[in-house]
Amino acid sequence: DPYARLLLEALKQSGCTVFNDRHFSCENCDGCVSGGFDAATSQIVLCQNNIRQQSHMNRVVTHELIHAFDHCRAHVDWFKNVKHLACSEIRAANLSGDCTLLNEIARFKFGLKGHHQTCVRDRAIRSILAVRKVSKETAEKAVDEVFDACFNDLEPFGRIPHSKADAKRAYRDFQNRDRYTANL
Numbered sequence: 001d002p003y004a005r006l007l008l009e010a011l012k013q014s015g016c017t018v019f020n021d022r023h024f025s026c027e028n029c030d031g032c033v034s035g036g037f038d039a040a041t042s043q044i045v046l047c048q049n050n051i052r053q054q055s056h057m058n059r060v061v062t063h064e065l066i067h068a069f070d071h072c073r074a075h076v077d078w079f080k081n082v083k084h085l086a087c088s089e090i091r092a093a094n095l096s097g098d099c100t101l102l103n104e105i106a107r108f109k110f111g112l113k114g115h116h117q118t119c120v121r122d123r124a125i126r127s128i129l130a131v132r133k134v135s136k137e138t139a140e141k142a143v144d145e146v147f148d149a150c151f152n153d154l155e156p157f158g159r160i161p162h163s164k165a166d167a168k169r170a171y172r173d174f175q176n177r178d179r180y181t182a183n184l
Helices: 002-013 054-074 082-095 101-106 115-131 136-151 164-176
Strands: 024-027 035-038 043-047
Touching: 002 054, 002 164, 035 054, 043 054, 054 082, 082 115, 082 136, 115 136
Parallel strands: 024 043
Antiparallel strands: 035 043
């Protein structure tokens, strides 16, 4: 998957190499949660009882790898700072493919103008509420306060990958990122 390949390479370049047998865990989960990132162990949990399709698993892995990338590069305070959590959830919803047109149509959510941003905001709020005991108002306020900066933080993709083709282009660009300055 080009999304995962790019994120794994970015983690490695940031000094946080991921080992499949150490940093990924498949478990049965409660409710309708599909996965999570455990900051205490730097482990991505995939909820095997709630993931039924390969495409869904790819999105979950990508979403959680974005959290791992944020954890590595930004030293996110996951437990005490709801704005840090909100920022990572915004980035994950924006960059993982959670809010592609096809996924939104499958959820029976339609809209044209500003729909991607609305989806990212709504999914970030839902994710915060799923992992923290905070009020909806607190989650909404945190998302609103950091939305613009975090929505526009496209690292390591450099663009919003709306499709696998976009993700492949982003991966190629990422691989060649330092090539241009190496000859100076």
